[in-house]
Amino acid sequence: xxxxxxxxxxxxxxxxIPVPPGEVATTPAEAKAAAERLGTGKVVVKAxxxxxxxxxxxxxxxxxxxxxxxxxxxxxxxxxxxGLTVEKVLVAPAAQIASEAYVGVIVDRGSQxxxxxxxxxxxxxxxxxxxxxxxxxxxxxxxxRYGLLSHQAMALAFxxxxxxxxxxxxxxxxxxxxxxxVDAGGSLxxxxxxxxxxxxxxxxxxAKIVVDDNELERKPAIxxxxxxxxxxxxxxxxxxxxxxxxxxxxxxxxVVNGAGLAMATMDLVKYYGGEPxxxxxxxxxxxxDKVVAALQIITADPNVKAILFNIFGGITRCDDVAxxxxxxxxxxxxxxxxxxxxxxxxxxxAVRILEGVGMKAMTDMDQxxxxxxxxxxxGGAAA
Amino acid sequence: MSIFINNDTRLVVQGITGRDGSFHTKQxxxxxxxxxxGVTPGKGGxxxxxxxxxxxxxxxxxxxxxxxxxxxxxxxKFAVDAVFExxxxxxxxxxxxxxxxxxxxxxxxxxxxKEKSVRLIGPNCPGIISxxxxxxxxxxxxxxxxxxxxxxSRSGTLTYEVVYQLTRAGIGQTTCVGIGGDPIIGxxxxxxxxxxxxxxxxKAIVMMGEIxxxxxxxxxxxxxxxxxxxxxxxxxxxxxxxxxxxxHAGAIISGSSGTAAEKxxxxxxxxxxxMKRPMDxxxxxxxxx
Numbered sequence: 001x002x003x004x005x006x007x008x009x010x011x012x013x014x015x016x017i018p019v020p021p022g023e024v025a026t027t028p029a030e031a032k033a034a035a036e037r038l039g040t041g042k043v044v045v046k047a048x049x050x051x052x053x054x055x056x057x058x059x060x061x062x063x064x065x066x067x068x069x070x071x072x073x074x075x076x077x078x079x080x081x082x083g084l085t086v087e088k089v090l091v092a093p094a095a096q097i098a099s100e101a102y103v104g105v106i107v108d109r110g111s112q113x114x115x116x117x118x119x120x121x122x123x124x125x126x127x128x129x130x131x132x133x134x135x136x137x138x139x140x141x142x143x144x145r146y147g148l149l150s151h152q153a154m155a156l157a158f159x160x161x162x163x164x165x166x167x168x169x170x171x172x173x174x175x176x177x178x179x180x181x182v183d184a185g186g187s188l189x190x191x192x193x194x195x196x197x198x199x200x201x202x203x204x205x206x207a208k209i210v211v212d213d214n215e216l217e218r219k220p221a222i223x224x225x226x227x228x229x230x231x232x233x234x235x236x237x238x239x240x241x242x243x244x245x246x247x248x249x250x251x252x253x254x255v256v257n258g259a260g261l262a263m264a265t266m267d268l269v270k271y272y273g274g275e276p277x278x279x280x281x282x283x284x285x286x287x288x289d290k291v292v293a294a295l296q297i298i299t300a301d302p303n304v305k306a307i308l309f310n311i312f313g314g315i316t317r318c319d320d321v322a323x324x325x326x327x328x329x330x331x332x333x334x335x336x337x338x339x340x341x342x343x344x345x346x347x348x349x350a351v352r353i354l355e356g357v358g359m360k361a362m363t364d365m366d367q368x369x370x371x372x373x374x375x376x377x378x379g380g381a382a383a
Numbered sequence: 384m385s386i387f388i389n390n391d392t393r394l395v396v397q398g399i400t401g402r403d404g405s406f407h408t409k410q411x412x413x414x415x416x417x418x419x420x421g422v423t424p425g426k427g428g429x430x431x432x433x434x435x436x437x438x439x440x441x442x443x444x445x446x447x448x449x450x451x452x453x454x455x456x457x458x459x460k461f462a463v464d465a466v467f468e469x470x471x472x473x474x475x476x477x478x479x480x481x482x483x484x485x486x487x488x489x490x491x492x493x494x495x496x497k498e499k500s501v502r503l504i505g506p507n508c509p510g511i512i513s514x515x516x517x518x519x520x521x522x523x524x525x526x527x528x529x530x531x532x533x534x535x536s537r538s539g540t541l542t543y544e545v546v547y548q549l550t551r552a553g554i555g556q557t558t559c560v561g562i563g564g565d566p567i568i569g570x571x572x573x574x575x576x577x578x579x580x581x582x583x584x585x586k587a588i589v590m591m592g593e594i595x596x597x598x599x600x601x602x603x604x605x606x607x608x609x610x611x612x613x614x615x616x617x618x619x620x621x622x623x624x625x626x627x628x629x630x631h632a633g634a635i636i637s638g639s640s641g642t643a644a645e646k647x648x649x650x651x652x653x654x655x656x657x658m659k660r661p662m663d664x665x666x667x668x669x670x671x672x
């Protein structure tokens with residue numbers, strides 16, 4: 001789960017990192033009032049959406065006066081950045097910057113540990129720095145049992161500054177950032193830019209935190225930061241039904257048990273000349289209600305011209321899935337044809353259930369995918 | 384022969400009285416796995432299915448029964464503690480089925496496992512089966528038969544699909560390992576490839592990868608350098624959009640890294656025969672046995 005910049009700033013401030021003041025506004029009037037309260041003269045108004053490249057998209061603007069803040073907020077609020085509507089802006093003092101650096105921590109798959117990274121080339125996307133000037137990024141592997149040790153933080157900070165007073169401030173921020181990252185259950189936390197003000201204070205100007213979804217159950221305070229308005233409504237619905245659903249642009253709706261098989265099914269749809277409409281994993285232990293929810297979500301997508309079930313019964317029982325399909329068709333009309341492939345646990349029982357309502361089931365994945373693609377190409381006319 | 388588990392496997396089940404644990408313990412017993420103990424705190428002294436003694440701690444279970452392998456079916460938030468407990472109690476292999484384990488928990492347990500020289504398979508995995516000898520986890524036993532193919536995969540049901548294709552064609556398996564779909568896992572492709580290379584009964588290897596990370600690329604380099612047996616590979620997720628987690632926590636294309644195309648290219652460069660469809664496994668393996 002991604003946090004908004006203003007939420008990440010609050011977490012970092014709570015961890016003791018110097019963060020300039022700032023307020024969230026949802027209307028131009030609120031933005032004006034925020035700028036007045038800040039009383040710092042020039043402010044920056046920043047779109048709060050889960051998308052990179054906000055500045056390039058016109059989602060970050062400077063304002064000299066509170067009235068101007070209201071004006072730029074009216075331009076930014078409601079605009080779309082990478083398909084996401086801006087609902088909130090952050091109003092913060094426009095900082096005077098002497099230098100910009102990057103500091104961040106990620107969970108590194110290769111070393112199987114957190115890795116702290118710093119770069120004196122801050123203010124731009126760190127992936128760009130990694131691609132163009134990788135020698136300007138410095139990394140330290142952290143043993144998660146001990147956390148980021150003081151000497152490690154100091155050694156990293158010396159890559160940013162030569163003045164030891166600044167180094168000590170930066171090292172302190174690095175350790176606090178690491179603790180905030182762990183406390184939030186992060187898979188990434190970064191400050192970009194970390195700046196030095198004209199008064200020689202090191203402060204965090206922009207913050208980003210990505211939370212590991214697996215942490216949310218035990219961190220209700222972080223879960224409470226979820227912004228449902230920034231998510232696809234079908235995906236929210238799927239999450240509530242304990243399904244994993246990702247919408248795509250094709251016309252073959254897919255309902256599969258297991259993530260790997262779901263991806264392989266989508267790939268096979270493409271292989272046979274079709275386009276998958278979605279990724280959908282109904283998970284291991286299927287109950288008929290999940291299948292009903294899955295069908296509701298998929299049929300809500302107007303692009304879908306055929307629905308393909310691909311179920312390999314292990315823990316998932318094929319008869320549960322069949323019962324779900326039958327229950328769904330009784331609850332609402334499924335207007336597009338359904339192609340069903342079932343094999344494994346309780347397969348025969350499933351076939352009997354489906355035949356009882358005049359539906360057919362196939363046992364071979366390859367044939368079922370070909371059939372679904374064919375049906376979708378005909379515009380979903382005949383199953 | 385086989386890798387990691389065999390007739391000498393003596394299994395302790397952590398979470399034996401839970402919904403998943405009890406269901407799959409029955410399946411493992413029916414398959415012939417030597418399930419020697421179960422652990423559920425507070426139920427020590429009881430027996431599971433009137434046969435398997437239950438203990439309060441893994442240490443007691445290991446001491447009383449000589450268990451050398453553990454399988455974990457506890458909820459995700461308790462899973463990493465269960466891994467610590469098993470490793471501390473002296474088993475050599477821990478198989479963690481639980482899905483949803485926080486990745487930071489994994490960063491804490493991995494160095495501990497290395498110090499103890501304990502192998503972890505998973506988490507978020509279907510487990511491991513050496514057909515005809517033992518199964519540890521949830522892979523359906525009836526879709527496997529003994530034979531010469533070693534299989535390693537990041538997924539569950541996709542593994543079943545491919546194993547089923549092989550079995551229907553009469554091609555059996557030495558061992559099938561589901562290593563799990565998380566970003567940090569205890570046993571990776573290279574560990575399994577090395578073990579299959581060293582196992583005289585394994586004549587060919589099937590490797591099922593997916594998008595996200597660089598394990599497949601590293602494995603391809605390892606195959607080229609060290610593996611003398613034929614390897615057949617598959618990568619799931621060619622149609623996956625970047626930046627989205629495709630069900631598995633580890634199945635995500637970050638920026639432009641971890642794509643299916645990149646992994647398929649690495650496989651091909653290493654001489655691994657790449658399946659275009661899961662069903663292609665049969666022809667590709669037949670041609671190499």
